Amino acid sequence: MKSSSPDSSRTIRFALVGRPNAGKTSLLLAMTGASGLKPVNFAGSSVERVESQVIRDDVEFQGIDLPGIVSLDPLTRDEELAIAALRGDEVESLDVIVAVLDATRLSVELPFLQRLIVLGRPLVVALNKGDLAAHQGRVVDGVALQSALGVTVVETNGRLDTGADGLFEAIAAAEDSPPPPGMELDADALTAEVTRGKGVQTLWTDRLDALLLHRVWGLPLLALLLYGVFQAIFLGAEPAMGWIESGQGFLSEAVAGWLEPGALQSLLIDGLINGVGSVVIFLPQIILMMAFIVLLEGSGYLARAAFLLDRPLSRVGLSGRSFMPLMGSFGCAVPGILATRIMEGERDRLATIAVAPLMSCSARFPVYVVLIGAFFPASMAGGVLFGLYALGVVVAALVAWALRRTVLKGASSVLLMELPPYQLPPIRHVLGAVLSAVKAFVVMAGTVIFLTSLVIWALSYYPRPMDIHSEHAGLRSAVMAGSGDEASKAAELSRLDAAEESAYFENSYLARFGKAVQPVFAPAGFDWRITVGILAAFPARELIIPTLGTLYSLGEVDPGAHDLATLEEGAAAPDGLRAKLRAARDSDGNRVFDPVVALALMVFFALCSQCVATLGAMRRETASWRWPAFAFTYMTALAWIAAVAVHQVGRWMGWGA
Amino acid sequence: MDWYWTWQDPVALGLVTFVVGVAFGHALGRRRKASARKKKAERTSTRTQLTVLDTPSDE
Numbered sequence: 001m002k003s004s005s006p007d008s009s010r011t012i013r014f015a016l017v018g019r020p021n022a023g024k025t026s027l028l029l030a031m032t033g034a035s036g037l038k039p040v041n042f043a044g045s046s047v048e049r050v051e052s053q054v055i056r057d058d059v060e061f062q063g064i065d066l067p068g069i070v071s072l073d074p075l076t077r078d079e080e081l082a083i084a085a086l087r088g089d090e091v092e093s094l095d096v097i098v099a100v101l102d103a104t105r106l107s108v109e110l111p112f113l114q115r116l117i118v119l120g121r122p123l124v125v126a127l128n129k130g131d132l133a134a135h136q137g138r139v140v141d142g143v144a145l146q147s148a149l150g151v152t153v154v155e156t157n158g159r160l161d162t163g164a165d166g167l168f169e170a171i172a173a174a175e176d177s178p179p180p181p182g183m184e185l186d187a188d189a190l191t192a193e194v195t196r197g198k199g200v201q202t203l204w205t206d207r208l209d210a211l212l213l214h215r216v217w218g219l220p221l222l223a224l225l226l227y228g229v230f231q232a233i234f235l236g237a238e239p240a241m242g243w244i245e246s247g248q249g250f251l252s253e254a255v256a257g258w259l260e261p262g263a264l265q266s267l268l269i270d271g272l273i274n275g276v277g278s279v280v281i282f283l284p285q286i287i288l289m290m291a292f293i294v295l296l297e298g299s300g301y302l303a304r305a306a307f308l309l310d311r312p313l314s315r316v317g318l319s320g321r322s323f324m325p326l327m328g329s330f331g332c333a334v335p336g337i338l339a340t341r342i343m344e345g346e347r348d349r350l351a352t353i354a355v356a357p358l359m360s361c362s363a364r365f366p367v368y369v370v371l372i373g374a375f376f377p378a379s380m381a382g383g384v385l386f387g388l389y390a391l392g393v394v395v396a397a398l399v400a401w402a403l404r405r406t407v408l409k410g411a412s413s414v415l416l417m418e419l420p421p422y423q424l425p426p427i428r429h430v431l432g433a434v435l436s437a438v439k440a441f442v443v444m445a446g447t448v449i450f451l452t453s454l455v456i457w458a459l460s461y462y463p464r465p466m467d468i469h470s471e472h473a474g475l476r477s478a479v480m481a482g483s484g485d486e487a488s489k490a491a492e493l494s495r496l497d498a499a500e501e502s503a504y505f506e507n508s509y510l511a512r513f514g515k516a517v518q519p520v521f522a523p524a525g526f527d528w529r530i531t532v533g534i535l536a537a538f539p540a541r542e543l544i545i546p547t548l549g550t551l552y553s554l555g556e557v558d559p560g561a562h563d564l565a566t567l568e569e570g571a572a573a574p575d576g577l578r579a580k581l582r583a584a585r586d587s588d589g590n591r592v593f594d595p596v597v598a599l600a601l602m603v604f605f606a607l608c609s610q611c612v613a614t615l616g617a618m619r620r621e622t623a624s625w626r627w628p629a630f631a632f633t634y635m636t637a638l639a640w641i642a643a644v645a646v647h648q649v650g651r652w653m654g655w656g657a
Numbered sequence: 658m659d660w661y662w663t664w665q666d667p668v669a670l671g672l673v674t675f676v677v678g679v680a681f682g683h684a685l686g687r688r689r690k691a692s693a694r695k696k697k698a699e700r701t702s703t704r705t706q707l708t709v710l711d712t713p714s715d716e
Contacts, residue, residue, distance in 0.1 A: 262664075454676055468661070
């Protein structure tokens with residue numbers, strides 16, 4: 001992370017070192033204003049070193065935010081990273097160590113500081129969270145601490161953005177000073193000496209914890225809070241999603257009015273506006289999800305939730321820290337996977353990333369709604385929908401369990417964390433995290449999704465054989481020359497246009513590929529058209545809806561039109577696509593869809609990895625193509641096996657058909 | 658097979674080819690940069706080991 005170009009004469013490299021949740025990231029953010037930092041009230045949230053640069057008074061300060069450590073003997077990978085940097089096992093060694101001490105836990109922090117002094121490097125103490133200590137009735141005297149230690153002590157507050165100037169001055173001065181001498185100190189005695197006040201007996205953090213971590217009420221309260229958060233994400237995102245849809249519709253209409261029908265119009269509308277738009281529509285959800293995650297993390301509640309859920313999750317080989325990424329994946333797996341950064345155990349983190357896409361995300365919802373509405377009575381709709389969501393959770397638990405006993409074998413990381421006091425995260429931290437997530441998402445939509453949409457469009461648009469055009473041109477001329485009123489002629493012409501597009505589509509490269517691949521899906525009861533829908537939906541699941549719509553020559557079918565309201569109305573208000581799906585016949589006159597095929601298809605969608613954005617996020621978070629390739633393979637294989645099982649068992653039981 | 662073409666087809670196909678080409682070139686450039694970084698890291702590894710030997714212990 002660079003906030004300025006290095007053109008100054010003097011360079012000082014310093015590292016912020018401290019115990020977990022001492023406030024190092026907040027402090028570096030306050031010092032340098034680097035936008036990529038996301039401080040949270042959760043021990044172990046920084047799992048990689050983050051660098052940030054700033055130039056002050058012609059001196060270039062290079063700050064490194066190291067993962068929190070509790071001693072100089074590394075236990076985990078992130079601690080190893082921090083300790084290696086401190087010992088100087090790097091090409092560019094550190095000039096100054098800034099020991100960030102949490103003023104609320106001074107008696108624990110002082111022995112740690114003593115170990116840092118032994119390293120024999122220039123050192124400055126940043127006494128952080130003084131406001132919280134004062135709030136707890138204990139005021140720490142920085143000046144008294146400085147004279148007792150013989151080390152410069154600067155009172156800082158990363159959350160309130162104070163003390164940065166003094167710290168820069170102290171760092172610059174320390175670079176030229178000799179390292180502090182090692183000393184023996186009695187931490188408890190020194191803490192008592194520099195602290196005024198005894199602390200209040202019952203803090204509001206303790207009172208809140210008595211309720212939120214209650215043996216009986218803790219978990220139901222967590223469930224209620226999460227239900228509220230997800231409800232707020234879905235409801236809150238709805239108006240903005242509506243605006244994006246309207247914007248998409250407006251743009252499509254503008255292009256349609258500006259350009260006559262043809263390849264360029266189709267590229268712009270079907271490939272670009274609808275292709276990229278189908279992904280951009282999830283941006284409001286991502287913004288809200290990220291804001292809620294930062295609020296929950298920053299307040300300190302996430303640490304409690306992780307503690308409450310540690311036992312159930314550890315039974316399947318995950319840890320308490322997995323729950324937020326997994327919950328987030330119900331909205332969209334992309335922010336869910338980004339949220340695994342808060343996890344410190346690498347094996348737990350990889351297992352969580354590998355199973356996160358199994359949570360039924362909002363992109364699966366339109367697919368479920370269309371198929372349930374078409375093939376199941378309204379009385380069964382809720383049950384089938386719940387079953388599909390539950391299927392994802394159960395399979396995720398089984399896969400995590402299997403992974404932790406095979407490729408990710410190893411001791412489960414023990415959830416050992418200090419529960420931080422509750423606090424309200426500053427708005428700039430929330431905005432910073434949201435902006436960073438939006439930037440990552442927009443870059444992804446603008447690159448991977450954009451490219452994929454164009455390629456899928458080209459494959460489903462070409463070739464355009466002349467004989468199909470000539471045949472339909474002839475039919476159009478016959479309609480024009482025939483008798484009948486203008487309205488019926490216009491209707492017939494538009495039907496012919498749709499039929500021509502359908503004929504091109506059936507002949508397209510994507511359709512040819514679908515027909516070639518169809519034997520693979522035959523055991524699940526899928527015909528070539530469903531196969532094409534599945535293939536077209538690999539970049540993004542919801543693409544199956546416009547694809548099936550085109551295939552059944554219905555023109556455009558908007559995936560967003562299939563919401564819960566239409567599901568509840570059930571079969572009483574069938575739309576064109578549902579009616580067509582029910583009526584669809586293959587070349588032998590057999591029905592293409594029945595409840596068993598529809599269920600097999602939904603189970604396939606519930607388990608299959610059909611999302612380029614998710615695979616891209618996995619690649620970024622694991623820094624390797626191995627994990628996305630593994631997730632894609634195992635999920636597709638599982639989806640196929642489950643879909644075949646549903647179809648075969650269904651047929652054997654005599655359902656459908 | 659004869660294709661039915663309008664003036665829009667070469668424009669649309671040109672745009673798709675251009676975008677795919679740019680993406681491919683960009684990916685290739687990133688690969689080159691990554692391999693250069695890897696080579697540089699290998700060159701400096703000896704220096705790192707020397708620094709480790711020279712580091713004071715905290716014991």
